[in-house]
Amino acid sequence: METFGRHLVLEMWDCDREILNNAKRLREILRKAAEEAGATVIRVFCHEFNPKGVTGVALLAESHLTIHTWPEEGYAAADIFTCGQHTDPQLAVQYLISSLKAKDSTTFELKRGSMRTREVAQQSA
Amino acid sequence: METFGRHLVLEMWDCDREILNNAKRLREILRKAAEEAGATVIRVFCHEFNPKGVTGVALLAESHLTIHTWPEEGYAAADIFTCGQHTDPQLAVQYLISSLKAKDSTTFELKRGSMRTREVAQQSA
Numbered sequence: 001m002e003t004f005g006r007h008l009v010l011e012m013w014d015c016d017r018e019i020l021n022n023a024k025r026l027r028e029i030l031r032k033a034a035e036e037a038g039a040t041v042i043r044v045f046c047h048e049f050n051p052k053g054v055t056g057v058a059l060l061a062e063s064h065l066t067i068h069t070w071p072e073e074g075y076a077a078a079d080i081f082t083c084g085q086h087t088d089p090q091l092a093v094q095y096l097i098s099s100l101k102a103k104d105s106t107t108f109e110l111k112r113g114s115m116r117t118r119e120v121a122q123q124s125a
Numbered sequence: 126m127e128t129f130g131r132h133l134v135l136e137m138w139d140c141d142r143e144i145l146n147n148a149k150r151l152r153e154i155l156r157k158a159a160e161e162a163g164a165t166v167i168r169v170f171c172h173e174f175n176p177k178g179v180t181g182v183a184l185l186a187e188s189h190l191t192i193h194t195w196p197e198e199g200y201a202a203a204d205i206f207t208c209g210q211h212t213d214p215q216l217a218v219q220y221l222i223s224s225l226k227a228k229d230s231t232t233f234e235l236k237r238g239s240m241r242t243r244e245v246a247q248q249s250a
Binding site: 004005007009011042043045047049055056057059060061063064066068070073075077079081083110112113 | 129130132134136167168170172174180181182184185186188189191193195198200202204206208235237238
């Protein structure tokens with residue numbers, strides 16, 4: 001069955017805490033990560049929380065890239081969801097891990113809109 | 126181990142195709158879905174593609190809510206990622222399924238930042 005998109009769920013630990021709290025820098029990182037994946041950026045928006053943490057999104061012609069950071073924990077949660085054969089979200093994953101200097105990370109992939117997603121849903125029910 | 130957030134992955138099939146192609150309406154639906162979940166909306170943005178399809182995001186104080194639609198297939202992919210005990214992303218899921226008139230849907234939950242995510246990643250490796 002056709003898949004509508006590749007969605008990579010990325011967990012990053014032991015990241016650089018200063019970068020995790022720098023909305024301006026994360027905005028640049030999101031944009032560059034999307035470009036690395038071969039995606040076209042429609043808009044990037046980052047919000048800095050008080051006292052700490054940043055939440056950001058790059059809306060793409062091919063879906064989205066999001067990040068949420070917990071600087072006090074050194075943790076960041078990212079999602080890279082892209083459509084089309086011309087994109088490779090794994091390249092954005094590698095760029096994010098490198099840019100945030102994550103010492104530990106896990107990634108797993110969801111095939112959105114496919115039967116596989118339905119099977120995963122049933123397994124976790 | 127602590128969980129940083131609940132991430133619900135929502136697949137919707139056989140939706141109302143006119144709604145799936147209406148960026149203005151989807152923008153309202155995203156905002157209302159976030160409110161249903163008890164979340165605080167920072168910003169909502171929707172982009173309409175030519176000839177068809179909408180991609181949208183609600184950036185939340187508690188993370189994000191995204192949607193991507195394929196009107197010609199009646200399919201929509203949504204993600205609802207919220208932090209904090211005051212939010213319940215399942216309420217946003219129910220609101221989205223109802224608003225898009227999805228006749229078929231699946232949902233599964235990821236505990237972001239927890240060991241479980243790491244285990245899921247290992248299982249799918």
